Amino acid sequence: MTTVIDGNEIGDQITEGVAECTETLVNEGVTPGLATVLMSDDGASETYVSMKQQACAEIGIEGYHYELDADEPAETLFATIDDLNADPAVHGILVQMPVPDHVDKREVLERIDPMKDVDGFHPENVGRLVSGNARYKPxxxxxxxxxxxxxxxxxxxxxxxxxxxxxxxxxxxxxxxxxxxxxxxxxxxxxxxxxxxxxxxxxxxxxxxxxxxxxxxxxxxxxxxxxxxxxxxxxxxxxxxxxxxxxxxxxxxxxxxxxxxxxxxxxxxxGPLTIAMLMYNTVKAASLQSGVDVTLP
The missing domain is CATH 3.40.50.720 (NAD(P)-binding Rossmann-like Domain)
Known part of the structure; x- marks a missing residue:
């Protein structure tokens, strides 16, 4: 008998544990914050960002969303990332891919503070993963x-x-x-x-x-x-x-x-696990940046 694995059920289990960790942080005066940045007119990307922001709201993570016109120069996106890197209320930053052709994707990934790189794609975080000492797993x-x-x-x-x-x-x-x-x-x-x-x-x-x-x-x-x-x-x-x-x-x-x-x-x-693990990484980022320990599921 083949087992058809229910990703929604597993995702819900993990999300429940992440929500408990979020509550622990909030009780210590730390509200985890995730910033999403969209520089695209792609409908699928808009849907993905909306789902991520909805997941934040459901478990108590503060969601911040920024939309940039796809025709804006790359410097506009980089300046937005710089501002988010400097914002102590933002613990995680996610730039929704794809970005426009005139924006260098690798430069975007490298611009994000590796401590706030909850996707786990910054070269520093990739190196930590490969070396067996991952900070944030993709x-x-x-x-x-x-x-x-x-x-x-x-x-x-x-x-x-x-x-x-x-x-x-x-x-x-x-x-x-x-x-x-x-x-x-x-x-x-x-x-x-x-x-x-x-x-x-x-x-x-x-x-x-x-x-x-x-x-x-x-x-x-x-x-x-x-x-x-x-x-x-x-x-x-x-x-x-x-x-x-x-x-x-x-x-x-x-x-x-x-x-x-x-x-x-x-x-x-x-699919449901991808969003659950983004919430997981955001709460882990808030824990690492604040020094408040939590036990993630």
Whole structure:
């Protein structure tokens, strides 16, 4: 019997624990603050930011939101980041990607104070992650770790294949899987668009984490019986629905479910954990900056 992992339930459990930590901080006079910055007309980005701000309101984090015209010069965005870096009420800063073409994405990431980089993408935080001393784990890979742990799926000694090599998911996911300790100690293989015979790699895996951004690229024929399948992809494909599209993952769910021991759906799998772990990182940032200790879930 295949287990369909309920990401909403796991996300709610983590969010409840984060809310308790938020209350502890507030009682000590520290209200965690998260600033989101949007410099885009992209509808999906606007939705993502709205969801993050809503999550803040639900657990007691102070949300600050800044919208910049996509035609503004890069210096306007950098000045906004500088102001937020200097604001003691703001413990976490998130610049919603993508930014316009005339803005250097790497310069944006490097401009954020690494202590306030709750995405975990500043080079300093990436280096700490790789060295095994993470300050903030990137939200989606950390969420995948939580899913595996809460579902009782052991990573130690397992062969894990990560499909996708992005800075946001693929690379940090592989790094987390090979770390010493709980949620790590796996043998990780990173596959990508240049990988020869991807199916041979995924069939050898105990755990497959799909994060390539290609709709339904992995199906049941590419899996071995009993595999754990974590689908990070969220893709819009044309469909005969009221909206004219539907959301699908990087995994063909039905055929993969027939082979998998456990699998995450799309939507309702990894997505809820991404926001939960952003709240987690924001509260951790407030704790580190204030010196008030909390025990995060």
């Amino acid at each position: 939200c989606t890979p950390h969420g995948v770790q939580k899913i595996l742990a809460k579902t009782g799926i052991e990573t130690e000694g397992k062969d894990a294949v990560v499909v996708g090599r992005s800075d946001i998911v693929g690379k940090p996911m592989a790094n987390l899987l090979i770390q010493y300790g709980s949620g790590g100690n796996a043998t990780a293989t990173v596959c990508h668009s240049r990988t020869d015979d991807l199916a041979a790699k995924t069939r050898d895996a105990d755990i497959v984490i799909a994060a390539a951004g290609v709709p339904e690229m992995i199906d049941g024929s590419m899996l071995t019986e009993g595999t754990t399948v974590i689908d990070v992809g969220i893709n819009r494909v044309d469909a005969d629905t009221e909206k004219g599209y539907e959301l699908v993952g990087d995994v063909d769910f039905e055929s993969a479910k027939a082979k998998a021991d456990a699998i995450t759906p799309v939507p309702g799998g990894v």
